[in-house]
Amino acid sequence: MNNNKKPSLWNSIKVGLLTFLTLMIFAYGFQVTKVNLEELRSERRQESFVRIMRALARPEIFEYEQVEEVVNYPFYTPCPPDQSVLLAPDINTLEPYIIVTPACAEPGAIVQVEGFNFAPNTTGPVRFVPGNDPSNVVTLGRENAKTDINGDFTVSMEIPKRPSDDVQYIRVILRRNVGAPHFTQTAHDTWDKIIETVFLALLATVLGTILAIPLSFIAARNLMKTVKSPLTSIALSTLGWPLGMLIGFIAIRWVGNFSAAIGSNILVNLASILILPLLIQFGLRWAMPQVETTTPSQSMKFARIGIILLSALLGFYVFFQLASLAMRLGNTLQASLGSFGFLGFFLFQMGDIIAILTPSIGALAAGGTLSSILGRLGQQSSERLPIPAIKTLNLILTPAAIAMVFVLIGQVLEWLYEFDTPLYTLWGPMAIGAGLGLLLAVMTKPKESLPIGLLIYSVTRTILNALRSVEALVMAIVFVIAVGIGPFAGTLALGLHTIVSLAKLYSEQVESILAGPLEAIQATGANRLQTIIYAVVPQIVPPYISYTMYRWDINVRMSTIIGFVGGGGIGFLLQQNINLLNYRAASAQMLAIAIVVSLMDYISSVLREKVV
Amino acid sequence: MLQIKNLTKIYDGGVKALDNVSFDVPDGQFLAVIGLSGSGKSTLLRCINRLIEPTEGQILWNGEDITAASQEEMRRIRRKIGMVFQHFNLVHRSKVITNVLAGRLGYINPAWSLINRFPKEDIEKAIKQLERVGIAEKANQRADELSGGQQQRVGIARALMQDPQIMLADEPVASLDPVLAHSIMSHLEDINKNDGVTVLCSLHFLDLVHRYADKVVALNEGKLVFEGLPKDIDDEKFKEIYGRDAERVG
Numbered sequence: 111m112n113n114n115k116k117p118s119l120w121n122s123i124k125v126g127l128l129t130f131l132t133l134m135i136f137a138y139g140f141q142v143t144k145v146n147l148e149e150l151r152s153e154r155r156q157e158s159f160v161r162i163m164r165a166l167a168r169p170e171i172f173e174y175e176q177v178e179e180v181v182n183y184p185f186y187t188p189c190p191p192d193q194s195v196l197l198a199p200d201i202n203t204l205e206p207y208i209i210v211t212p213a214c215a216e217p218g219a220i221v222q223v224e225g226f227n228f229a230p231n232t233t234g235p236v237r238f239v240p241g242n243d244p245s246n247v248v249t250l251g252r253e254n255a256k257t258d259i260n261g262d263f264t265v266s267m268e269i270p271k272r273p274s275d276d277v278q279y280i281r282v283i284l285r286r287n288v289g290a291p292h293f294t295q296t297a298h299d300t301w302d303k304i305i306e307t308v309f310l311a312l313l314a315t316v317l318g319t320i321l322a323i324p325l326s327f328i329a330a331r332n333l334m335k336t337v338k339s340p341l342t343s344i345a346l347s348t349l350g351w352p353l354g355m356l357i358g359f360i361a362i363r364w365v366g367n368f369s370a371a372i373g374s375n376i377l378v379n380l381a382s383i384l385i386l387p388l389l390i391q392f393g394l395r396w397a398m399p400q401v402e403t404t405t406p407s408q409s410m411k412f413a414r415i416g417i418i419l420l421s422a423l424l425g426f427y428v429f430f431q432l433a434s435l436a437m438r439l440g441n442t443l444q445a446s447l448g449s450f451g452f453l454g455f456f457l458f459q460m461g462d463i464i465a466i467l468t469p470s471i472g473a474l475a476a477g478g479t480l481s482s483i484l485g486r487l488g489q490q491s492s493e494r495l496p497i498p499a500i501k502t503l504n505l506i507l508t509p510a511a512i513a514m515v516f517v518l519i520g521q522v523l524e525w526l527y528e529f530d531t532p533l534y535t536l537w538g539p540m541a542i543g544a545g546l547g548l549l550l551a552v553m554t555k556p557k558e559s560l561p562i563g564l565l566i567y568s569v570t571r572t573i574l575n576a577l578r579s580v581e582a583l584v585m586a587i588v589f590v591i592a593v594g595i596g597p598f599a600g601t602l603a604l605g606l607h608t609i610v611s612l613a614k615l616y617s618e619q620v621e622s623i624l625a626g627p628l629e630a631i632q633a634t635g636a637n638r639l640q641t642i643i644y645a646v647v648p649q650i651v652p653p654y655i656s657y658t659m660y661r662w663d664i665n666v667r668m669s670t671i672i673g674f675v676g677g678g679g680i681g682f683l684l685q686q687n688i689n690l691l692n693y694r695a696a697s698a699q700m701l702a703i704a705i706v707v708s709l710m711d712y713i714s715s716v717l718r719e720k721v722v
Numbered sequence: 723m724l725q726i727k728n729l730t731k732i733y734d735g736g737v738k739a740l741d742n743v744s745f746d747v748p749d750g751q752f753l754a755v756i757g758l759s760g761s762g763k764s765t766l767l768r769c770i771n772r773l774i775e776p777t778e779g780q781i782l783w784n785g786e787d788i789t790a791a792s793q794e795e796m797r798r799i800r801r802k803i804g805m806v807f808q809h810f811n812l813v814h815r816s817k818v819i820t821n822v823l824a825g826r827l828g829y830i831n832p833a834w835s836l837i838n839r840f841p842k843e844d845i846e847k848a849i850k851q852l853e854r855v856g857i858a859e860k861a862n863q864r865a866d867e868l869s870g871g872q873q874q875r876v877g878i879a880r881a882l883m884q885d886p887q888i889m890l891a892d893e894p895v896a897s898l899d900p901v902l903a904h905s906i907m908s909h910l911e912d913i914n915k916n917d918g919v920t921v922l923c924s925l926h927f928l929d930l931v932h933r934y935a936d937k938v939v940a941l942n943e944g945k946l947v948f949e950g951l952p953k954d955i956d957d958e959k960f961k962e963i964y965g966r967d968a969e970r971v972g
């Protein structure tokens with residue numbers, strides 16, 4: 111660095127220009143943000159500001175039963191010609207009474223109002239009641255009376271200019287609280303909604319975390335860069351995904367129908383759930399021996415695959431039975447448990463969720479399985495087959511695989527935008543995909559391993575980054591449109607946002623683990639899954655927990671405002687009360703949010719200290 | 723018999739870490755690999771269990787070509803080749819016993835690893851190996867609570883769990899002080915002499931080579947510059963291996 115600051119005209123001009131530019135930017139900023147101190151100083155603003163602040167300072171949480179002592183004093187203004195109508199009040203009584211001096215007065219005069227025998231230390235208004243009806247709710251003027259320890263008070267008030275020949279009244283209402291304080295309706299509503307809010311955050315965090323963990327491995331460069339496969343294997347496993355998903359979906363739906371047909375009562379449910387898992391466990395233990403020192407024969411392998419498939423089908427059948435049992439029990443419990451009916455509701459919903467998710471999980475599992483089996487088949491063929499055979503295989507499989515991916519993308523676009531032109535969404539993509547595949551198959555050497563891991567890594571990262579830049583509130587709006595207003599939309603939005611942001615943070619942790627232990631575990635002969643479980647997972651548990659906590663904090667905060675766009679939770683209530691100018695209720699909700707957020711913050715910091 | 727034939731490794735950056743290296747290792751031999759740092763010792767050892775993919779050449783083990791093995795075959799080969807590392811490479815946050823049990827992963831069905839299960843015999847075996855290296859009482863401590871010498875013994879126990887026929891040791895004592903070095907080396911010697919395991923060990927100090935090795939290969943900038951008995955390394959050879967400026971100490 112050279113530190114010679116020679117004075118130069120050009121430098122000074124630069125400084126001047128820079129200052130000017132800065133001022134311009136500030137000025138423009140003031141204009142676009144409408145900075146207006148005049149408005150702040152206006153009386154109307156200040157008044158409403160004070161009113162709102164005072165309302166906010168008294169959150170509507172507790173209230174008392176109130177008793178009122180009301181006394182109406184007949185009063186003439188101006189004084190009547192016949193003074194005999196002026197009754198002297200009975201002062202030899204234990205009931206509350208008031209004396210006004212003088213007993214009649216001209217409009218606009220100041221009179222003295224004295225009260226006796228009221229409850230001590232109570233307050234309330236002293237008002238003028240126009241007209242000759244003592245029960246009139248219309249009142250004029252207002253003074254505040256406050257009784258001393260004897261239950262007496264004195265205030266002076268101005269008689270309003272409402273002259274009448276008839277009798278009018280001066281009314282005193284003193285109120286006091288009796289009994290213990292109890293919660294307001296607002297407090298009850300706030301409690302309900304804050305519980306909803308916390309559970310919304312909890313559900314979103316759990317959902318997000320579970321899905322972010324596998325994604326974070328795929329989005330970690332150090333794990334993915336070693337994933338390489340020959341073209342044959344890549345093409346076959348690409349074809350395997352949709353094929354497997356289709357087969358899986360059909361098979362599982364068939365299992366579901368079978369289960370629905372057979373399991374029509376609780377006994378069948380229970381029997382299936384209790385007995386079949388044992389059978390499955392037995393089968394799997396046989397098909398997957400814990401240790402294998404010798405390579406099994408080909409027929410043994412096939413027998414094992416058969417047993418595993420059968421076990422999987424049985425497993426899905428058990429899932430369906432479980433769902434059916436949960437729904438049945440839930441329904442019964444909901445009716446019979448009374449105030450604990452929500453447990454029944456929960457059970458029913460869980461059953462429903464299992465029933466809905468099972469075919470999708472089955473489809474995914476079948477897709478993954480078929481893909482990996484075909485991938486391995488491809489790997490073995492490219493290791494064993496002669497080069498011309500591999501070349502031919504590649505020339506057939508690669509165009510098919512890429513064409514299929516392109517067609518799938520085309521069909522998604524078709525579904526979204528309804529182009530209705532098969533040229534763009536079916537034949538076009540198919541032709542382009544096939545062409546690209548052909549090119550790839552011709553260009554790659556048959557036995558060459560392609561860095562497919564890096565490709566998957568890049569695609570995953572790109573999608574994650576794109577989704578991460580969408581605000582959770584915006585996602586909530588989209589989900590509100592998709593699934594309707596309510597906490598479910600909020601859960602989905604927060605869940606999705608949690609997935610993408612956690613996957614990013616998690617994968618950075620995976621990328622920063624020590625390579626040494628990884629290498630050592632690989633050297634023992636561990637496969638990829640085992641390496642992840644024994645070398646990667648132990649290293650990332652602490653940061654994963656701390657990031658999950660951090661996300662939980664964010665989700666609690668977000669869930670309090672996600673209701674502003676209809677995503678459920680307390681935000682909806684808060685917004686409603688603000689719009690209704692019901693600031694005391696809004697204040698109660700803000701207080702609840704503050705308490706929950708700080709409580710969660712405290713809990714998570716304690717937990718973090720404990721586990722990390 | 724392990725045969726290294728014309729082994730060459732060129733890293734992505736273009737560094738030629740191994741240059742046409744060939745030598746044989748008969749079963750049961752204690753082979754020392756020496757050379758300056760950066761001469762390619764680690765690369766050579768890692769090519770043998772294919773933690774690093776060789777660029778050219780072959781590695782034959784009892785006639786089977788390791789460099790051509792498929793993924794599945796590689797799993798079977800690797801589990802018979804134990805490895806210990808300069809920096810021990812234990813999983814720090816895991817317990818000692820878990821680190822040792824990890825040596826069985828090549829034998830365990832991955833589905834069982836998913837639920838973190840090892841057979842009872844393996845757990846007993848792990849305790850035995852820890853007893854053999856003298857730290858059975860540390861079994862339930864976290865690996866990073868152990869001293870360097872203890873960690874290397876855990877590393878040896880982990881490799882022993884594999885029932886290895888070959889043991890690769892990449893500068894196993896370079897991060898330890900000299901007293902501990904002999905204790906670790908004598909464990910390797912015990913494994914070599916009593917279990918008949920072939921040992922390939924890269925070393926820095928010539929006195930350790932003289933004390934433990936049956937045979938020596940020396941690398942310089944990826945080339946094999948010496949192959950013979952430890953006592954045959956005279957001053958001339960020494961300068962060839964370590965460079966003209968090197969001074970022999972001790």
Ligand SMILES: Nc1ncnc2c1ncn2[C@@H]1O[C@H](COP(=O)(O)OP(=O)(O)O)[C@@H](O)[C@H]1O
Nearest residue numbers: 733735737739758759760761762763764765766
């Ligand atoms: N992963 C790698 N990528 C690129 N070059 C490497 C890598 N690992 C080692 N090298 C280079 O290869 C040469 C041999 O390294 P190495 O086998 O570690 O030697 P040694 O173990 O004898 O110290 C060195 O020049 C080193 O810089």
Ligand SMILES: [Mg+2]
Nearest residue numbers: 760763764893
């Ligand atoms: Mg080295």
